[in-house]
Amino acid sequence: MGKWLTVEEKFELVMKHRRCPSLSQTKLARWAQTAFNLSRAPLTNTVKKILQSASEIEEKQRLGITKRGRDVASPELEVALKSFVDACEADGVRLSRKLLAQKARQILAGLPEDTRPKMALSVGWMTNFMARHGLRRLGPWKLVPLDISEKQSIAVAARALEGVPIDLLINNAGVCENHNLEDTTSENCVRQFEVNALGPLLMTRALLPNLRLAVSARGSAFVAQITSRMGSVADNSSGGAYGYRASKGALNVFTKSLAIDLAPQNIGCLLLHPGNVNTAHGNFTGAVEPEESVAGMARIIACVRVEDPLQMRHFGKGDVIDW
Template sequence: MKTAVITGANRGIGLAMATQLSQQGWEIIGVCRSDSDELEAIAGMVISGIDVTEPEHLQQVKKILGDTKVDLLINNAGLLQDEKLGEIDYDSIRDQFEINTLAPLMVTEALLPNMSEGSKVALITSRMGSIADNESGGRYGYRASKAALNAFGKSLSLDLKDDGIAVALLHPGYVQTRMVNFGGHITPEEAAEGLLARIDELNLENTGGFWHSNGEQLPW
């Protein structure tokens, strides 16, 4: 049985991916701030009370996992805020960098000893991190933190290729989640289906790519 570790697995897209992977026979390890009944129902293990920006919390996750092999790591936890020019909250931008950019790198580095040849890392990013695709401005913290995550992911794909570990940067789409006040175009289940299809296609030949969940390759 293959094992997937998913951050932010208690609700939204993370829960939908966890549920679908569980239905495919995967062992699910959910890492989250707050547990949920839905996650408990499908996960083999839930590690709750975890702030992925805190190194000591990640050490706790490592200790709990021990030598458990991680076949798939999905860095899904994220934060979306809005800043308007002239009244920018820079603390908000820092928070988004901590959660959206630094935390996925920290989690990946912490769990590297549990991964081996054939393992995969999925970074849930956003097309809002695309500089070429920005035609509306705003969202300074979210755009910049996701652009930086894309840079991290590309570097990870190169650094981990010799170890046989592939890395994908994945945009879920505009999804009906709490993050966007449920105003999206597709359901978390639809997004999860597309994301998992992209992860299934991920290999060492296409590692480091930036894709929409529908399969479209996105511009940097």
């Protein structure tokens, strides 16, 4: 049954089949290889067996059973985390998945070592915890118009958020103009540099007071940059896309300096490769659905620590991509 796939990965494969029932088992296997960053695609017979066991896999996912088949539910964690949620709501504190995950790890660490369960605290576990206790889906608290390539727009957005702690800043804006050697111009290179590299740097600087407020309140804050393996020098085997590759490479360099400068303030930085996502950014030719990419990156963000070295990580399993 493809035992080298985790329960969560099998569950995601089943969900992919539900969303795209016309995909053949061969195409599902190729999708799994890309989505989970596998060295090779699963056998089609493996995919078949996973789909045949969909009900069993969904039940394991709901119960939070690990790839070893053990039920990792912890009543002590459940009660303590729910008490934390109740206290936050009473105090008017805005909850996030990251804040819940941080508190869950803190609670686990405080349990007696001989009775402490081994838990992954996955995205699926958190989703199920929220469902069990009737917690609403987290929605936007405030929408702020922003053009990340315009300094004035960044300044206006920063004023609109003045005094608001930001635990996690995700710089996700991006533009891709896939020009070859013949049609690359200084104008299209500068445009991509402004949006993909300089924008995230200036946005981070503008919201630094907000990140510091989060550090004061909760001990740490993070900046996540959505980069691309196309910005990697070592991974470039196909050439082309001059402006885009250079802009993402510049983002990586900017973020390395940010990580060094912000670490003493307990502000960490991440570089995340979202995969070839099926959006307008890539003319809807991607192999990975947005929900799958976001879920993978959320798993990485939930486990990050300020002291972790800065590396470019693949959304699937968090594998390191050579810069």
